[in-house]
Amino acid sequence: MCSVPRKIIHIDMDAFFASVEQRDAPELRGRPVAVGGARARGVVAAASYEARAFGVRSAMPSVTAVRRCPDLVFVKPRFEVYAAISRQIRAIFADYTDLIEPLSLDEAYLDVSEDRHALGSAQAIAEQIRARIKAETQLTASAGVSYNKFIAKLASDQNKPDGICVIPPGKGPAFVGSLPVKRFHGVGPVTAAKMARLGIETGADLRERSIDWLRAHFGSYADYLYGAARGIDDRPVRAHRQAKSVGAERTFETNLDDPAAIREALARVADAAWVRIERSGARGRTVTLKVRRADFHTITRAKSGLVPIADRAHFTAVGESLLAPLLPVAGGIRLLGLTMSAIVRDEEDVQPALPL
Template sequence: MDNIRKIIHVDMDAFYASVEQLDNPDLVGKPVAVGGNRERGVVAAASYEARKYGVRSAMSGKMAALKCPHLIFVRPRFERYKEISNQIREIFFEYTDLVEPLSLDEAFLDVTENKFQNPSATLLAKEIREKIKLKTGLNASAGISYNKFLAKTASDINKPNGQAVILPKEAEAFLEKLPIEKFFGIGKVTAEKMKKFGIHQGKDLKEYSLQFLTKKFGKSGLHFYNIVRGIHMSEVQPNRERKSISAENTFEKDLPTQAEWEDALKGVFEELMRRIEKTGIKGRTITLKIKYKDFTLQTRSKSFDQYPDKEKIWETVLELLNQERLTDAVRLFGIGISNLNLLEEKIHFGKQLWFEFEDF
């Protein structure tokens, strides 16, 4: 492959928790959870010290406290996180205008043609991480490859405070050894379904035909067929328009009762509210996503003329839950808002652009 792109995925290390430790030295080296408390709420982020005990984002505060009894809970400060995120983004734009933010703490950069005319994406990533550390005091990890999926996968390899590159010639062998749950677009539920077919690693997935994958996984089958072969043609989109905001959770055990459904939905709802508060975005359509234990998927939606507030959203979620009787035990709930208060601009996806270079 002579003509390929150079993509960097930069991912801040335990961003919210690291900001709290930066601003409060008493928290350094201690297990910290941002968001939630010992009785209720949802963890928005966990420090690496907390992760050693199994504390993860989107986990209930009650469960997090059980896993780590000496866990320190702090209230999220999204304005502070946005402030530092903007500083980091300014660094990105010093190198390229092709920046696609995924959230406050991660972004894709296309540095195939960059403002420093540096042919080495690896050296650029190292420079960017050093500048972030100098300007903010925070650590970032990075992944470098020829497409977004591989770059994002690479950024996890040497976390925290590291980077990794997946060269074109290494991609096939790397993907064959990659555990199936590490593939982009393959969540816990899909991974479990694949394992029933004997698909545990990329090499197993590669043995199945496009026809089989499409039959078993619908439209996602084509995506799975491509990514295991290192094919992911999505370009870095600096003007990507958000169409919706959502949160969902797959449960450790299937939930059969009304009380369990409402309790589980409350956790998903609180995570959605956190994301809405973080972005300041509102939506006129509320959607409830239900996945049953047999993987059957159902969605229920309701739209409003005005943007509903927090209380109205929760009221609507319960209304959608009880709109008609659920047919089985539930393994996943998701809540989303769409018809956002953003100017909808049509995105034109142009032809794939390729550039020649020698070094990564």
């Protein structure tokens, strides 16, 4: 355990992709904007705050987004532009610390325990970084400042957009206790629903459960939950972390048994995964399909190429080729996942596959 509290900043750009498009096209400012697929097919890679007011979110199917916001404006993504701006922002980070752990093109952890410019506090460093990002890119960023990564990430979302939230060591447990567990990183919709059935809605509810009880209900995940509920997270900021994989998976409310419906569901999962792949800025050579049957038996199939996956169509096609020999599936399918690995670019870090 770290004897002296670290000083951790989590920087998260505000609606990054959509904000870049609104910055570069003044006619889009103030309008609900979705970066991503066409209105009829595809998924939303990012949504402006105007679109989010209607319930539009990233990884949402485009048709659903249009139903929620009929005036939604779709913009073709320009990932090379986002990556260039991300490098510009990362150069700002590097003026303050060498301990930078990117999570994607638009967010990163910084360990500023060493006050390189003698600014006096992590909050002052975060404020200066935010001011420089705004001055140099005309974009806004939100920041969470705390003594560990878990709380810093929660804090960065607290006062969005263009805000900052500072949680000192003495206030960490109370802050975590006040939040709904569905906001905890790693607690997806399925886990949150299970917790709700068990009477756990907030961090305070989670803190009341013993480690033995948590292990009985959540297995190996229990230790993380036990620490998180108490504001404990000893993970260091890992500079230049090696990317391993990025993807998406979806658990279905009712099992899918029709081959056409399964293939259509895989295409949606591939679309959502590709959003995360593009956001990560990484490329890989291996595609892995994950299929969980109705009886909870899980099947994985993988295929590797000599060169990185070039685009969404190639990624989807490989996934379909892995799925085809498995159909039909007796009893149906309750989960599908598609992941890219064997990363060949380590300039950008990636996030693990998370439930949609």
